[in-house]
Amino acid sequence: MILCVMRIPPDQNGHGGSQRAWFLLNALCQLGPVHFVLISRKNDWDVSTTSLKSIEGLVESVTKIDIPEWEPTSRRQIGPLEGGWIDVAKMRSQDAPKISAGGLQRIAGQLPIRAADLVFAGRLPSAIIVQALIDKGLLSVKHRFVDFDDLMSKFKVRQLQTESRNLARQGRMLLQFDAAYLRAAEKRIARGWDGASVCTDEDVDALRTAHPAAHIVKIPNVIDREQLPAPAPAATGKVRLLFVGNLAFLPNVQGFQLFLEQAWPAIRAALPEAELTVVGLNPSPQMLRLVAEHDLPLHPNVPSMVPYYAAADMVIVPILVGSGTRIKILEAMAYGRAIVSTAMGAEGLGLEDGRHARIVGGMEDFATAVIELANDVPARQRMVEAARAFQQENYGPAAMTRAIGSALADMTAAPAPRSAGAQGD
Known part of the structure; x- marks a missing residue:
């Protein structure tokens, strides 16, 4: 039995993250029965606008769990910097949230199953919350696999490099803290889980270099579209x-x-x-x-x-x-x-x-x-x-199916890694 926990709703015609989630879920369903769980915040626009009915025929069950503690603080009255520091104190990072014991109990109470042969976490926030459930004894799994997709810490560092000139000192500090915290969270999961995937060779190499004992694989982004006829010729000087x-x-x-x-x-x-x-x-x-x-x-x-x-x-x-x-x-x-x-x-x-x-x-x-x-x-x-x-x-669907099948087969054949802590390093 597979428990698939995702942060982004699967949608073949949605934005990039939703399309990846769609193809990942389809590939997982070819490997065994899947219970799907979407974890979300109340104001996530893609969650509120994406129907999950399209996946009901694929999986054993569909569950949506809203997590109030994961809501970012409103910036309208107190300002973005003040709200950012409040969120740091409350949850550490929006992309690697710290959930209270009571919050974890509420999440566990809504899970469709509490024991699974495999838990597949889509993106870092899902893995962080799943690991916290495991650490509290609220979820039992034999194997754990996370699809990071891309490295959030890397994005934050690049954002800091690009925007630092336009940010006040407090804004730079917030981004620096977030990047460092996300890097530590990625390390905990990569080292402690049975397997992890990213979508580029460069990120595979970076994670393997940083964590040689971790099982890191590439699962490419894919797309499935019919080729369109060539566009009608445009007039000279027009494109x-x-x-x-x-x-x-x-x-x-x-x-x-x-x-x-x-x-x-x-x-x-x-x-x-x-x-x-x-x-x-x-x-x-x-x-x-x-x-x-x-x-x-x-x-x-x-x-x-x-x-x-x-x-x-x-x-x-x-x-x-x-x-x-x-x-x-x-x-x-x-x-x-x-x-x-x-x-x-x-x-x-x-x-x-x-x-x-x-x-x-x-x-x-x-x-x-x-x-x-x-x-x-x-x-x-x-x-x-x-x-x-x-x-x-x-970058067709077959490439993702092959990559997931190979990754999970190799993972279950390898020795289990040591346990990953959800919050501490």
């Missing part, structure tokens, strides 16, 4: 660009803003008929302001991405901060659309510049790559074909 993503996610907003400031004017100067369409989830006020200032079409929370990919010549990924891999790039490859991305955006996927996508260093090069591809349709089509074949071989 149709598409920006896709979670439009409330700060790295997406910041990268898009820099693109508009530094690359878009050069593109419009060279290609006066160029068009740029924005499609994604829950646009933030900053994103709404950006699209309004540049008079760009915005399509939020659409039921299907197909019409927008079908009408696009190129997908742009101007990401400057991140970790893991970008589902939006895999999606563009699967649909058959050319990609221009920063090196950070394409990180971890093994793409070759000029063969699978155009991968650039800065916004000046970004504009140049878009202009060159707009004027060379045959080169664009060769890139599309190579990228689609690469995605099918390395």
Whole structure:
């Protein structure tokens, strides 16, 4: 019996994390009966907007557990810094929360099963809460496996490096504390659990170097989309660009803003008929302001991405901060659309510049790559074909199923590691 505890609701057509959760759950269900548990906070937008009915036919049971102690403090009246320090005192980190004994009892009381052959935790917060339940004797499992997906501590460090100039000293201290705490939490789980996965070779190498005795494997992000026909030819001097993503996610907003400031004017100067369409989830006020200032079409929370990919010549990924891999790039490859991305955006996927996508260093090069591809349709089509074949071989659902099956088989054959403490190091 498998107990699958996730932080993000599975959704094949949702944001990147939801899509990964969907394919992970499907792969687990091929290995045995699964009881699914979603742990959440009251104001998690993806939890409130994603139905779990689509997975009811896959699993033995579906349980949603809200955790009031995990709610971040409201910043409206006391300010973001004060609220941040209150949360540190209350729960240590929102991504590795400390739950009281009473809170753990309430969670345990809602679990569909209290003993399992395998517990599979999706992302670090799930693993931290599962381990706390185990430590308190509220859950019994034979084997424990966590899918980190990407390393939260790595993202926080990159966020600190990028934003430190714009942060007050207290803000930098909060990010530094969070990064250090998350790194310690990742270490406890990686060393104490039977197995852990991440989505890139770079993160596998980093974890294995830091924790040689840990069982670390790669489980790639995957996508399953039918290739679309080539877009209808555009008029000379015209190119149709598409920006896709979670439009409330700060790295997406910041990268898009820099693109508009530094690359878009050069593109419009060279290609006066160029068009740029924005499609994604829950646009933030900053994103709404950006699209309004540049008079760009915005399509939020659409039921299907197909019409927008079908009408696009190129997908742009101007990401400057991140970790893991970008589902939006895999999606563009699967649909058959050319990609221009920063090196950070394409990180971890093994793409070759000029063969699978155009991968650039800065916004000046970004504009140049878009202009060159707009004027060379045959080169664009060769890139599309190579990228689609690469995605099918390395980032299709079968790749995830193979990776999970192999990882769990190796894990159950290996000696069990020492116990991991949920809160102490």
